[in-house]
Amino acid sequence: MRVALFLTCVNDTLYPDTGRAVVKLLTRLGVEVDFPTAQTCCGQAHYTTGYRHEAEPLARHFGEVFGGYEAIVTPSGSCGAMVRELYPRMGERARAEGRGEALAAALAPVAARTYELTEFLVDVLGVTDVGACYPHTVTYHPTCHGLRGLGLGERPRRLLRAVRGLELVELPGAEECCGFGGTFAVKNADVSAAMGTDKVRNAASTGAEVLCAADNSCLMHLGGLMTRLRTGMRPVHIAEILASTEEEPAA
Amino acid sequence: MSTTTTFVGMPASAPPAHPAFPQAAREAVRDARLRGTLRHATHTIRAKRAAAVAEVSDWAALREAGRQIKDHTLRHLDRYLVQVEQAVTAAGGTVHWAADAAEANRIVTDLVKATGESEVVKVKSMTTQEIGLNEALEAAGIRAYETDLAELIVQLAHDRPSHILVPAIHRNRGEIRDIFRSEMGEWGRPAPEGLTDEPAELAEAARLHLREKFLRARVGISGANFMVAETGTLVVVESEGNGRMCLTLPETLISVVGIEKVVPTWRDLEVFLQTLPRSSTAERMNPYTSLWTGTTNSATADGPREFHLVLLDNGRTDALADTVGRQALRCIRCSACLNVCPVYERAGGHAYGSVYPGPIGAILSPQLRGTASGIDASLPYASSLCGACYEVCPVAIDIPEVLVHLRERVVQGGEAVRQGNRVVLRPARGHAAERAAMRAARWALTRPGVLRAGQRLAARSRRFAPRTLPGPGRAWTDSRDLPPLPAEPFRDWWQRTRGGKDTAR
Incomplete structure (x- = not known):
């Protein structure tokens, strides 16, 4: 194909x-x-x-x-x-x-x-086990347009659960928007940062090393807050986790 | 409707000066107490609503029925409003038509004056707040007493409501106790000695204070949640019973109702009496649903002897003329969209500069009032477009769609209907730089070579990439770090390695 x-x-x-x-x-x-x-x-x-x-x-x-x-x-x-x-x-x-x-x-x-x-x-493709290996604790944030626009539902979590070595922990308030919202992030920067800070704190409360999402623009916003808030977490796109294997682990 | 094309800069009735949303929200975001109060309140009701809705197996069908009933009624509003007028008149009521707030206020003030009374009791009503009725009555020497518990708190505190359903949501119980203690005596029966912040004690203090108002009042003023066209029946949906006191005890009842509140039949009403309580208070069945048709003729029967219905337009016909924006008129004021909105939760209701806050307010106010003022031009942007509001709306208003539509009106102007006239709106001020940037971005992004050159320039000069951005970019770097620039954009890697097939340089 x-x-x-x-x-x-x-x-x-x-x-x-x-x-x-x-x-x-x-x-x-x-x-x-x-x-x-x-x-x-x-x-x-x-x-x-x-x-x-x-x-x-x-x-x-x-x-x-x-x-x-x-x-x-x-x-x-x-x-x-x-x-x-x-x-x-x-x-x-x-x-x-x-x-x-x-x-x-x-x-x-x-x-x-x-x-x-x-x-x-x-x-x-009809696969949920993509043969990936990613030995880290991960929490997943369903981004709004994937969740409510496309109706991705459980698909990303099913893929993550099938990854060897990956421990998936639930994100409290997962379905709440992270506050990125495109130009919203600069037009309403105070509200946007407040929403993002709450999202980062919720993510940090899980003890996960990695905050995973299927949208790098949301992760850019959250990652930018994470370094300011010194959480020690990293934002990682789901593709990089699913691409990672034992032979060729993600950086 | 006139077909003349005129250029409009300012609306005929500019809303009161209010800071634009981002500025108004900034203060609320930094108010830790307010943030805590709002977070607690919205999360509690959010969870309860979700549970109440999940119990109903045919919720999706009810939501779709509600949408269709409202759309049908709005499509034939002219016919149904005349039917309402005929039915109310036949039942002994008098119908008045008000094109705008000033006309509605004048009608109500004259009606109260004609009774010889100088005070009225009020049922909780968004419409009378929209037109500023209490202020208009006060100017005419008439005192209006709010009788909904939360509206009473707001009125006693000389405050503004910050939520459609829970107007005092921004107040915690300690503040409410202080307001009762210091203000109740000014308005009537003072708060009991030693009042604490226990909810039962606060409710009892309000009960005692309001009871004397109910027993004395000879004029009641209400809005309505629905008007049933086939019988001319008005419906008020409330949780306290205070509304029913106002609807039954006074001799004269005046109801001010937006023209979009009509439903054709009782059968249609049945749909909304299921969806409204679960969406708003998360109740399976509404506690106090009052319905009345015209007046009571018998001298011994309960209820008002005189009934006036004031049908209010105030921008609704203009909104109805907008094929995308008109869906906002389906709103049944349940406030589920406020409770689920992450922006409302942080900014609070006052930041929206309107009696209609939250997502629905952000699409309603700029349609009812126009987009000329700073606050109204900023409201369509008071959303991250996360879509949670659309998901919970019991009449399926696609709020994000209308927000984007109104953003277009703000930045690009275009055709709209204002005060019944088709006009061409100029783009709002303050967007010139953004417009130029968007145009430049469009120019570059329709030319892959230009995009590539820009990416390469950024990659090569990445050592010099600033940590803080100038101009509007500061709004990003004030609170967030920038991502590091990669050594090469993806497209260069793709072409260099043929998509990873060549690993050699």
Whole structure:
């Protein structure tokens, strides 16, 4: 099976390790991964900040870059939800504004074929034991757009529970937002930091070494707070845990 | 509706000056006592609501029914409002139509004056707070006594409500005892000697204080949770019984109700009488549900002899004209979205600068009042878009969708309806730099080569990457470290190694 990796602009620029981990993991599971180098950004920050008209060219670009693939896999619940939930909405709005079917038609194929990583593993590949080994105590934060937008449910936890050596501990208040929220993090920095601080304290209270999530943007916010709060925990993307093996452990 | 296009900068009735949400929230976030009180209260009710909803096997169907009933009614609001007017009139009531707050206040003030009374008792009502009725009555020399326990606390403390259902949620019981001790005597029967902060004692003090108001009052003022069009029946849903006192004892009853509160039939009402109590107070069945139709004619029967219904628009028709925003009018004021909201929990209700705080307030206030003022332009951004509000909403209002829609109105302007006129709104002030940055980002991100050049530049100069950012970026680095920049972006690694197939450099 040949799939396109939609890495997201944040991961491409700041978290290449997550990208390498996705490639390693999917390759190990027999998937042929392509990274279309023309990919840039899904336009989520533009759209959710109110710049829908600036987001449209980015969405169209996404449609052109990824339109020809059977499946598009992304290690981000948030960007995955943008493509799957909000691209169709952008198409509908353009239609309602009398701008025709073009945008809806360009976005429909990619919206239908986009999967968040854990969803692709569990639903499409049908695996929960990916042969990983990660001998650490981990707590998992379900990020909002994966949890409530895509409905990832127990999939990430099922994958983590099957990892050898990994001890999964429950995060108190797991379903509460971490406070990142894209531009919310700077527009309402005080509330955002207060939410994040509560999330970090809850994570630290579990005694876990690692706070795991399926979205690096939320982890960037939480990791930035963790070092300030000197918790001694580290944020790690779920792809890096699932890619880790006995022979090649994660750094 | 007029089809003329005008350019609007400021609304006709600008809301009172209030700091923008981020500034207003900053103080609340730093108030440890308030944070503790709100955290305790919201988490308690959140858990209770979840349990009460989980008991109902057909909750999803009830939620969908509620959504459809409200959408249908709003679609045919003109017809149902006329039906309400006819039915109320036939039952002996008088219906008044108020386009805005000023008109509603004038109607109510005149009605009270006509009775010759100088005081009224009030049932807890969001609508009369929205229009500032108590202040309008006071200006006319009429004293309005709030009789809901929490509203009484707020009124005695010269405070503002901070929650739709629990207006004094920001007060703990020690503060309530102090307020009762120092203020009750000013308004009527003073607090008993040696009052403690035991909830039972506080409730008894309020009971004694309010009892004399109930027995003396000749005019009652209420809102309504629902109006049933087929019979002209009004419904008030409350938990204390104080509302029922006000609805039955006075000789004159005046109800001020938003036009979106109508439901077509009693059968429709049945859906909401299931979803509202469980969503708001986590009760299986509401304790005091008062329903009345018109007036009582018999001289010996209970209930008011005279009944006036004031139907209030105050921006609702404008909201109804917005195909995305109109879903906010489905709201039944249960406040489940406030209780589950992580932003409300930290910022508190006052930061929203409106009688409607929390997620629903963030989409309702900028529609009812417009987006021209600082607070109204900031409210659509008072959310991390986490979606918890949409999940709990018993009428399935997609609050994040409306928030994003209103953000677009703030930063890009565009068509809207204000005071019945179709207008083209200018973008709000203070977003010019952001707009330029978004445009530049869009330009760069539609050109992969430009993105790549930027990534490489950042990677090569990473030793010089600052620990603190200037300008708006400071809002990030004031509380959070920046992630370290990697030596090379992913796309360079991909091209260098063909996706890891080549490990040699």
